[in-house]
Amino acid sequence: xxxxxxxxxxxxxxxxxxxxxxxxxxxxxxxxxxxxxxxxxxxxxxxxxxxxxxxxxxxxxxxxxxxxxxxxxxxxxxxxxxxxxxxxxxxxxxxxxxxxxxxxxxxxxxxxxxxxxxxxxxxxxxxxxxxxxxxxxxxxxxxxxxxxxxxxxxxxxxxxxxxxxxxxxxxxxxxxxxxxxxxxxxxxxxxxxxxxxxxxxxxxxxxxxxxxxxxxxxxxxxxxxxxxxxxxxxxxxxxxxxxxxxxxxxxxxxxxxxxxxxxxxxxxxxxxxxxxxxxxxxxxxxxxxxxxx
Amino acid sequence: xxxxxxxxxxxxxxxxxxxxxxxxxxxxxxxxxxxxxxxxxxxxxxxxxxxxxxxxxxxxxxxxxxxxxxxxxxxxxxxxxxxxxxxxxxxxxxxxxxxxxxxxxxxxxxxxxxxxxxxxxxxxxxxxxxxxxxxxxxxxxxxxxxxxxxxxxxxxxxxxxxxxxxxxxxxxxxxxxxxxxxxxxxxxxxxxxxxxxxxxxxxxxxxxxxxxxxxxxxxxxxxxxxxxxxxxxxxxxxxxxxxxxxxxxxxxxxxxxxxxxxxxxxxxxxxxxxxxxxxxxxxxxxxxxxxxxxxxxxxxxxxxxxxxxxxxxxxxxxxxxxxxxxxxxxxxxxxxxxxxxxxxxxxxxxxxxxxxxxxxxxxxxxxxxxxxxxxxxxxxxxxxxxxxxxxxxxxxxxxxxxxxxxxxxxxxxxxxxxxxxxxxxxxxxxxxxxxxxxxxxxxxxxxxxxxxxxxxxxxxxxxxxxxxxxxxxxxxxxxxxxxxxxxxxxxxxxxxxxxxxxxxxxxxxxxxxxxxxxxxxxxxxxxxxxxxxxxxxxxxxxxxxxxxxxxxxxxxxxxxxxxxxxxxxxxxxxxx
Numbered sequence: 072x073x074x075x076x077x078x079x080x081x082x083x084x085x086x087x088x089x090x091x092x093x094x095x096x097x098x099x100x101x102x103x104x105x106x107x108x109x110x111x112x113x114x115x116x117x118x119x120x121x122x123x124x125x126x127x128x129x130x131x132x133x134x135x136x137x138x139x140x141x142x143x144x145x146x147x148x149x150x151x152x153x154x155x156x157x158x159x160x161x162x163x164x165x166x167x168x169x170x171x172x173x174x175x176x177x178x179x180x181x182x183x184x185x186x187x188x189x190x191x192x193x194x195x196x197x198x199x200x201x202x203x204x205x206x207x208x209x210x211x212x213x214x215x216x217x218x219x220x221x222x223x224x225x226x227x228x229x230x231x232x233x234x235x236x237x238x239x240x241x242x243x244x245x246x247x248x249x250x251x252x253x254x255x256x257x258x259x260x261x262x263x264x265x266x267x268x269x270x271x272x273x274x275x276x277x278x279x280x281x282x283x284x285x286x287x288x289x290x291x292x293x294x295x296x297x298x299x300x301x302x303x304x305x306x307x308x309x310x311x312x313x314x315x316x317x318x319x320x321x322x323x324x325x326x327x328x329x330x331x332x333x334x335x336x337x338x339x340x341x342x343x344x345x346x347x348x349x350x351x352x353x354x355x356x357x358x359x360x361x362x363x364x
Numbered sequence: 365x366x367x368x369x370x371x372x373x374x375x376x377x378x379x380x381x382x383x384x385x386x387x388x389x390x391x392x393x394x395x396x397x398x399x400x401x402x403x404x405x406x407x408x409x410x411x412x413x414x415x416x417x418x419x420x421x422x423x424x425x426x427x428x429x430x431x432x433x434x435x436x437x438x439x440x441x442x443x444x445x446x447x448x449x450x451x452x453x454x455x456x457x458x459x460x461x462x463x464x465x466x467x468x469x470x471x472x473x474x475x476x477x478x479x480x481x482x483x484x485x486x487x488x489x490x491x492x493x494x495x496x497x498x499x500x501x502x503x504x505x506x507x508x509x510x511x512x513x514x515x516x517x518x519x520x521x522x523x524x525x526x527x528x529x530x531x532x533x534x535x536x537x538x539x540x541x542x543x544x545x546x547x548x549x550x551x552x553x554x555x556x557x558x559x560x561x562x563x564x565x566x567x568x569x570x571x572x573x574x575x576x577x578x579x580x581x582x583x584x585x586x587x588x589x590x591x592x593x594x595x596x597x598x599x600x601x602x603x604x605x606x607x608x609x610x611x612x613x614x615x616x617x618x619x620x621x622x623x624x625x626x627x628x629x630x631x632x633x634x635x636x637x638x639x640x641x642x643x644x645x646x647x648x649x650x651x652x653x654x655x656x657x658x659x660x661x662x663x664x665x666x667x668x669x670x671x672x673x674x675x676x677x678x679x680x681x682x683x684x685x686x687x688x689x690x691x692x693x694x695x696x697x698x699x700x701x702x703x704x705x706x707x708x709x710x711x712x713x714x715x716x717x718x719x720x721x722x723x724x725x726x727x728x729x730x731x732x733x734x735x736x737x738x739x740x741x742x743x744x745x746x747x748x749x750x751x752x753x754x755x756x757x758x759x760x761x762x763x764x765x766x767x768x769x770x771x772x773x774x775x776x777x778x779x780x781x782x783x784x785x786x787x788x789x790x791x792x793x794x795x796x797x798x799x800x801x802x803x804x805x806x807x808x809x810x811x812x813x814x815x816x817x818x819x820x821x822x823x824x825x826x827x828x829x830x831x832x833x834x835x836x837x838x839x840x841x842x843x844x845x846x847x848x849x850x851x852x853x854x855x856x857x858x859x860x861x862x863x864x865x866x867x868x869x870x871x872x873x874x875x876x877x878x879x880x881x882x883x884x885x886x887x888x889x890x891x892x893x894x895x896x897x898x899x900x901x902x903x904x905x906x907x908x909x910x911x912x913x914x915x916x917x918x919x920x921x922x923x924x925x926x927x928x929x930x931x932x933x934x935x936x937x938x939x940x
Contacts, residue, residue: 254776261734262793262845263763272789273778280780 097352104348107341114161124152126159126312135328145330147321153330157338160312164342167227167313168294172286174232175293176239183243184278187251188270198244204237213296217305227306231296239285246278253277280354287350291343298339314339386413387590388437388559391451395432395614397444406432408614414559419581419591421605421622423598423637425860426831429614430594434561437592438477439467455558473503476552478545480564485548486536492547493532496520499554519550523580541722542573549580553589560584561592566600570721570887571931578604578933596860598641599933602626610634626937640865641935642894647913650872651865651894680748681709682881683733683766683849687742690728690905702728704905705742710849715875715882717896717913719889721928725905726885730853733883734768735759747848764793764845771854773838777826783837784808784822790844811840815870832863836870843874851883856891868894889932893917901925 114121123143130150138145144154186197204212216230250256251274259269294314300306301315308316314335321331395407407429414420422430435441437454439462452460454474462470471477479485486495496516513532520528523546525539536544545565552560562581566574581604585591595601601608601622608625610618610633618631629635640651690703703725710716720726731737733744735752744752746765767790770776777786787808791799799807809819815836826834835855842850852871856864872895875882886892892899892913899916901909901924909922920926 254770254772255778257736258768258770258776258841259789261736261763261766261768262790263760264789264793265760276780277778 100348101352104345104352107345108349111161111165111342111345114158115165116162118158118162121158122152122155124155126151126155127310128152135324135331137328138330144334145328147328147331148324153317153334156312156317157314157335160314160317160335161338161342163224163307163311163313164294164297164315164339167224167231167297168290168342168346170228171231171235171293171297172289174228175234175236175289176282176286178232178236179239179243180279180282182236183240184247184275186240187244187247187278188274194244198241201237201241201244205241209234209238209296210299213300214305217300222305222308224307227297227300230300231293234296235289235293239282239289242285243278243282246281247274250274250277283354284351287347287354290346290350294339294343298335385453385456387416387455388414388592389451389453390433390437391449393433393436393447393449393452395429395436395441395448396446397442403446406614407436410611410614410616412609412616412619414590414592416558416590417585417588418606419585419593419604420607420609421593421595421601422609422611423595423601424611425596425862427613428611430611431563433611434477434563434592434594437559437561438471438475440477469503472499472552472557473555474557474559476555476557476560478549478552478560478562478565480567486544488536491533491535492539492544493517493520495536496532496547496550496554499551503555515554519554520547523547523550523553524576525550540573542569542576545569545573545577546580549577553584557589559590559592561594563594564596565593566597567595571889571928571933572721574600575931575933597933598626598637598861599935602936603933610637623937626935637861638935640861641890642865642868642888643890643935646890646894650869652862652869681711682714683710683744683746683751683883684748685709685729685733685742685744688729688732688739688744689741690725690732690737691740702905703732703739706900706902706905706907707742708900708907708910710881710883712848713875713879713881714898715884715896717892717899718883718885718902719887719892719899719928720902721887723904724902726902727853728905729902730768730851730883730885733849734766734851735763764795765847766849766851767842767845767847768851768853769835769838769842769855771857773831773834774826776838777834779825779827782823782825783812783829786826786837787811787840787844790841793845795846807844811844812837814843814874815840816866830863831859832866835859835863835867839867839870839874843878843880846878847880849881849883851885853885854887855884857886857888864891871895889917889929901928 110121118126128151130146133142133146133150134148136142136146136150142152142154144152144157146152147156182197182201186194186201212234213230216233217226220226220229256269256273259273264272297306298313298315298318301313302319302322304319306315307313317335318332321328321335325332390413391411393407393410394405396403396405398404410429410433412420422433424430432441432445436447436452437459439459441447447460449460452458454470459470486492493513493516496519497512500512500515516532517528520532525531525543525546531539531543531547536547539547549562549565552562560581565581566577569577578600581591581593591604593601593604605622608618608620608622609616610625610631612633618625618629618634620630624630625634626638629638636652639646642651685706685708688703688706689701691699691701694700706725706729708716708718718726718729728737732739732752735744735754739752743750746762749762751759751762781789784805788804791804791807791811808822812819812821817833817836817840821829821833821837826837829837838855855871856867859867868891871882874880882895884892884895896913898911899913900907901916901922903924909916909920909925916925917929920929
């Protein structure tokens, strides 16, 4: 009996050692990030699987309870389970983050590539437009769209997407310009390849690949912007538990119940970080670049 | 003197240098990098001494450990290094295990260090005069403004920078390459250090400027200072050094006086290095022991076919440039004539060398020959047909007739592409029936084989290859479309002598086997002379002199050519 236990213990220790030493296939941070991403994905698609309570169920007997075994992350002023509310709000936050970033980058790509490739007056006009928009604070642009379109999830997506795109567009343009000037593009020209082939085989892939990292960083940023708008009361309205709305609701009680602010904040940070870490890792693998220590 | 003593106690007992103690003593120096379990030895048991007023040169290929050895002497090997020596003394004091503060006190004051690339070594946002001034103030040699300014100007004058008062106020990028390098030397000699270490001080410079820098280093030595010169240019070394240390793979393979090393080299490696230098004497002979590539039968057929069509076409030139003029608008908005009325002809199977210093317009000529740049006046014709005057669309089909090899192969490859894809991409431009997937694959292997690389390289990325391997891949790409002309723009400028020798041999082999013509551009007269049939000398955009290679280099008629040829350092002490 004792023999069996110890061998099981050894096996466990061996596996842990393999995970922690050089024998592993992925770095530890990727495992951690992937775990969080999987958690948030499940929470977004099927929140009921992960919830311990009904996120909308009020309980007048247990308001502002600190984190415990029954309420993992505590409860809010109405006795609702914070953990379940965060899980319920994941879908909103994640879809706003992905949607806004996708919209922002799509716009940035179209305009940035057009500006970078065409040059001349088209480039001048577009560049000045990017500069002008970039000079306005993102939050200001987003507020403008929210005030024009009203508050809802699609509005948040559009507001944050449009608000963040000028910065990306400028980056895309510079990328295209710098790739256009490389000697491998010239080498392709010298070989007699057509401009279309050069565009699709060299310029676009090389101009876009840094954007993959920007995308993953952007998702985190967009979530934070959206949360910011919700925090200002311009995002998704209560009783929805979008993370920014949670922060907004908890701010009045922060002196008595720190978890109302800290836990949604950690959720925002964890999602933004895990998307970034996994994104960067995937990009490194795809590019076959040697990883720097 | 094989005594090992603990460095710390030695420092305490440091005695004033006796006459017999050398200025610098290095005994059994070992340097390694990386963590304990995967330590890489970069310098292995190196010992030498440097006396006052002497110049010791360290030569070797990149990766031989010569730069690391030099950096050890100023404590700049970095945090990940592990330095160990039985004895490391400067002016009789141990400089082993010095702390940061102690190193700072020694650097500049006791030992001056000149780095290779002046542009990156000088602060881009600081006037040159301030930079030199800092060298003086850091060690509290001079504090007051007027005295400092005076000393800075004195130093700039000493290193031969024209108009010191103006240049002192300019930023590094406003100075020419030679002036920058001289300003950097000025910072190194500002405090008159007893030992000056110069790491490849002339590598990026033109021959005439190189000659000036070497004169400057000679003067320093004549003033009783010691110089450690690190270079891969053996001719430079033979001009300067009293003693030569030949390093390879971190070890000293040969150490002796210049006369002995150059006149009577004992080690095979030293001999191969000497043989690798392209020059007048080396014409027509091989520079490396690298074997001629195995040629496949298909390529031979092409050779024959080309040879036959040759005879019919030999009468007219392959590429003809007539009165090329190119102007560019400078940053000040003024038009600058970069190429002014340059004409040349390139025949079948011929090599035309274009030689000139940086800024002479030779690369612009190459780009016009490739029709990547449109001349403002004049035109280039390819096989008697319009070339630069044609539209890009018309040219595209014929671009496979003329390909290019760049100085920096790495930047000419898409960083995301494997070697196979790079070559395959060029194969797609070969004229005739498109090749199917399988035959393209085998063709890639054959091309790699032809340039002396194994098929295992096909899946690697450019970043993973060495400089020489990358240039081989660039050559494979250039010959893949079966061009009639290859434009080589400084193809060996970034390579070590021995690798350069292999690449030049490969280009020579390909020329005779494939019957291609080369338009060969280089600032290195020896390289051009080695490979070219005819030569065009350019200066400030003008073709100064043209003719057969031997005529131009051995019997130059124009003063500029004479000056250029005279500035090339010659190997001294060489056995006949």
